[in-house]
Amino acid sequence: MHSEDEMLKLVLSDKNLWEMYGFNPNDYPTMKSALSAEDYPVVVAVAKIIRNLNGKQDKSKYKEVYKEIYEYLNNNIIS
Amino acid sequence: MKIKNISIKNFRSYYGTHTIELYEGLNIFIGDNGDGKSTLFDSLNWLFDTTLTEQKNERLISKKCLAHLVSGGDAESVSVSMTFEHDGEKYIEKSFDFFLDANGNLKTANYQFVGYEEYGSERQRVDGRRLLDRCFDASIRQYCLFKGEEKLDIFNTDNALQYLVNTFSEVHDFDMFYTGDEEGFTEFAVQNAKRARDVAIKNANATTQKERDLNTAIGEISRQLTSVERDLKDAENNYNKYDKLLTDIESHAEASEDLRRINDRIKNLKERKENTELKIDDAYSKKLLDDYWIMCGMSPVIELFSEKTNAFIKEKQKLEIKEAEKKGKKEAIKEIAAGVLPLDPLIPDRKSMENMIHDEFCKVCGRPAPKGSDPYNFMVQKLQSLLDSISGEVPNDEEDSNLFTNNYSVELQQILRNVDYMTMRINGLQNEISGSVKENNRLKMLAKNFQRSIDDAIDEKNKLLSKNNNITEEELDTDYKNISNWNKYRNDADHSREKLKIRKKELNDKLTELQSELAGISKDDKSKTAVLVHQALQYICSAFAYAKQKNTRNFIELLTTHANGYLKKLNVDDFHGVIQIIERANGAARLQLVDNDGTIVTNPNTALETSKFMSVLFAISDLTTLKRENDYPLIFDAPTSSFGPQKERDFYAAISSVNKQCIIATKSFLKEDGSLDMPKIEHQKGKIFRLSLNPDCDLEKMSTIQTNIEPIKMNI
Numbered sequence: 112m113h114s115e116d117e118m119l120k121l122v123l124s125d126k127n128l129w130e131m132y133g134f135n136p137n138d139y140p141t142m143k144s145a146l147s148a149e150d151y152p153v154v155v156a157v158a159k160i161i162r163n164l165n166g167k168q169d170k171s172k173y174k175e176v177y178k179e180i181y182e183y184l185n186n187n188i189i190s
Numbered sequence: 191m192k193i194k195n196i197s198i199k200n201f202r203s204y205y206g207t208h209t210i211e212l213y214e215g216l217n218i219f220i221g222d223n224g225d226g227k228s229t230l231f232d233s234l235n236w237l238f239d240t241t242l243t244e245q246k247n248e249r250l251i252s253k254k255c256l257a258h259l260v261s262g263g264d265a266e267s268v269s270v271s272m273t274f275e276h277d278g279e280k281y282i283e284k285s286f287d288f289f290l291d292a293n294g295n296l297k298t299a300n301y302q303f304v305g306y307e308e309y310g311s312e313r314q315r316v317d318g319r320r321l322l323d324r325c326f327d328a329s330i331r332q333y334c335l336f337k338g339e340e341k342l343d344i345f346n347t348d349n350a351l352q353y354l355v356n357t358f359s360e361v362h363d364f365d366m367f368y369t370g371d372e373e374g375f376t377e378f379a380v381q382n383a384k385r386a387r388d389v390a391i392k393n394a395n396a397t398t399q400k401e402r403d404l405n406t407a408i409g410e411i412s413r414q415l416t417s418v419e420r421d422l423k424d425a426e427n428n429y430n431k432y433d434k435l436l437t438d439i440e441s442h443a444e445a446s447e448d449l450r451r452i453n454d455r456i457k458n459l460k461e462r463k464e465n466t467e468l469k470i471d472d473a474y475s476k477k478l479l480d481d482y483w484i485m486c487g488m489s490p491v492i493e494l495f496s497e498k499t500n501a502f503i504k505e506k507q508k509l510e511i512k513e514a515e516k517k518g519k520k521e522a523i524k525e526i527a528a529g530v531l532p533l534d535p536l537i538p539d540r541k542s543m544e545n546m547i548h549d550e551f552c553k554v555c556g557r558p559a560p561k562g563s564d565p566y567n568f569m570v571q572k573l574q575s576l577l578d579s580i581s582g583e584v585p586n587d588e589e590d591s592n593l594f595t596n597n598y599s600v601e602l603q604q605i606l607r608n609v610d611y612m613t614m615r616i617n618g619l620q621n622e623i624s625g626s627v628k629e630n631n632r633l634k635m636l637a638k639n640f641q642r643s644i645d646d647a648i649d650e651k652n653k654l655l656s657k658n659n660n661i662t663e664e665e666l667d668t669d670y671k672n673i674s675n676w677n678k679y680r681n682d683a684d685h686s687r688e689k690l691k692i693r694k695k696e697l698n699d700k701l702t703e704l705q706s707e708l709a710g711i712s713k714d715d716k717s718k719t720a721v722l723v724h725q726a727l728q729y730i731c732s733a734f735a736y737a738k739q740k741n742t743r744n745f746i747e748l749l750t751t752h753a754n755g756y757l758k759k760l761n762v763d764d765f766h767g768v769i770q771i772i773e774r775a776n777g778a779a780r781l782q783l784v785d786n787d788g789t790i791v792t793n794p795n796t797a798l799e800t801s802k803f804m805s806v807l808f809a810i811s812d813l814t815t816l817k818r819e820n821d822y823p824l825i826f827d828a829p830t831s832s833f834g835p836q837k838e839r840d841f842y843a844a845i846s847s848v849n850k851q852c853i854i855a856t857k858s859f860l861k862e863d864g865s866l867d868m869p870k871i872e873h874q875k876g877k878i879f880r881l882s883l884n885p886d887c888d889l890e891k892m893s894t895i896q897t898n899i900e901p902i903k904m905n906i
Contacts, residue, residue: 121737122730122737124740125733125737127736132726153726164366165366177375181379181386184726185723188722
């Protein structure tokens with residue numbers, strides 16, 4: 112089983128993502144650091160997705176988590 | 191999981207009960223062919239088989255035990271059990287009873303698969319199948335038990351790597367987030383965000399013409415993108431298909447070339463043999479009459495004929511000479527009588543004699559010889575003698591005829607001359623026969639040599655085919671012929687794939703551009719934000735897909751690193767390259783060996799091939815340990831049959847240093863005469879057992895066969 116930090120690291124290492132949103136993946140090695148990355152809502156969104164769904168095999172949570180993520184991005188994302 | 195002991199009862203050749211205490215490291219069971227190595231392996235395989243609920247197979251029953259059964263008597267049982275350590279001590283036993291009924295028919299009953307495990311201080315009975323599946327599940331077991339060398343290739347099916355990755359990597363951790371088929375959370379989020387975006391845009395108070403145009407363009411680009419993605423998938427599939435075919439061919443390319451060379455050689459040899467056989471002319475019986483070879487048998491007859499003819503002619507000549515002499519004498523008499531021939535001056539002729547008698551005077555001695563005197567009487571007597579000698583002897587001309595009236599001797603001589611000619615011809619024929627026989631023998635020997643070379647070439651071909659996993663000749667030939675076509679198809683697919691990738695990127699860029707533009711001109715902040723959120727979720731979704739893929743790659747890299755560590759240990763002296771695991775998009779994989787100069791080893795020998803597979807198995811075992819935080823035994827039956835002495839030493843040295851429980855049934859450590867190679871055994875780490883048949887057993891009678899297990903070396 113991956114730890115949340117390992118999973119986060121793997122996801123944030125996607126070049127397309129960090130190039131598009133201009134963050135340095137090495138600045139967010141832990142969930143804690145990612146969840147507090149206020150300047151980069153995408154990083155926070157990734158961390159929230161992992162935190163809310165990791166280890167759960169329950170699709171019924173999708174809507175709930177989606178709502179939270181959508182709201183977060185809606186309130187924080189800028190062009 | 192460590193197996194502490196195994197107990198086998200009445201399982202095929204294991205008559206009676208045999209309990210083996212195992213070491214947590216290497217355990218070697220040495221046995222010759224037929225001594226029970228495979229049966230030991232099969233007994234464990236039977237115990238570990240959880241696929242069937244009832245397994246009462248009469249073939250598993252010891253024939254020796256069967257021979258001791260009495261009709262209507264007590265039942266006996268077949269059982270295999272083991273005690274093992276896996277989060278506490280556990281025990282499983284699979285068994286069934288067998289007996290002869292009153293009619294002498296074999297019956298089986300009471301199949302059981304039981305387990306025991308400790309709960310606190312208590313030992314509780316549980317379902318053996320469930321206990322085994324819990325502690326040593328099927329996904330692990332398939333990488334732990336291997337019979338023979340040919341079964342070691344675990345990547346022989348298309349989904350093998352995928353299965354391995356799914357089982358032992360942590361790729362499933364990503365399934366909740368991304369699946370690739372719209373089942374993961376991020377895919378769900380992208381779909382919902384897209385709907386939200388569309389609704390937001392639609393509901394914007396004042397939708398300008400520009401926005402409508404942009405939305406139309408976005409819709410069009412999205413459709414094109416979907417189409418390109420579909421084409422790209424097809425191109426990927428095509429590429430993978432031809433790549434797999436070519437990869438397979440690549441491994442057979444050398445063999446294909448060798449096969450073609452051998453076939454050419456066989457064809458050439460056959461032609462030469464046929465040509466040689468056509469030149470053989472050994473229809474000797476025909477030649478007896480047609481070419482007069484039969485005449486050679488006439489030599490003694492001809493010799494006899496010559497001899498007799500010569501004798502006859504000689505005899506004739508002799509007779510003719512005699513006749514001639516006789517004739518000559520007659521002629522002389524006639525001439526003397528006719529006075530043609532003068533007598534000696536000292537011998538008076540008849541006339542002189544008559545004159546001298548008349549004159550009574552001897553003119554020979556010059557003295558008178560009066561009548562009645564002795565000289566006179568002497569002359570009369572001499573005259574009388576002369577007259578007597580010539581009287582009646584003068585031959586008649588009529589009597590003078592030829593002695594041989596026929597011409598037979600001439601005819602015989604003529605025949606003899608013909609015979610001489612025939613003898614010369616026979617001598618010629620004899621030379622011809624001897625030359626012909628000699629030439630035919632030479633040609634036959636040559637044809638035989640060609641046949642021997644053909645047989646050798648066919649042997650070579652069979653070896654080549656068997657060396658290539660028994661691939662058929664037709665397949666190799668087809669591979670060889672198709673290689674250029676498939677290369678072209680793969681290149682076409684690759685080209686098409688690259689073009690589509692570029693097209694996809696162009697469309698994505700265009701889509702992003704249009705979406706940004708749309709977001710920029712949206713009068714309504716809500717629709718603008720919805721576009722941005724949707725875009726962000728798309729990027730997040732792609733990032734999870736990337737992470738999942740990277741996780742698989744990391745697993746394969748880790749597997750490769752571990753495998754290469756073992757490969758190095760198993761090939762101390764003879765190979766210095768590495769194993770590469772080549773992954774295909776469809777989840778299939780293949781193993782390839784690359785030499786240290788970067789050359790792909792297309793046709794490794796069996797020993798190197800085995801060490802390659804073995805290295806991967808050890809590596810998988812390492813990863814299972816990492817994944818499950820537990821260790822599992824590796825059980826091999828005859829894994830090193832193709833190994834030479836040095837490789838075998840490397841293998842056992844490597845396996846001794848592996849921190850795993852290994853159970854190996856092998857005939858290594860046996861000398862050629864079947865006796866134990868004690869110096870090698872002394873040098874080997876681990877517990878060693880000897881499997882052997884009971885000395886009094888009769889191999890022809892299954893009811894006497896019994897395997898014994900004898901510990902040889904217990905000091906680890």
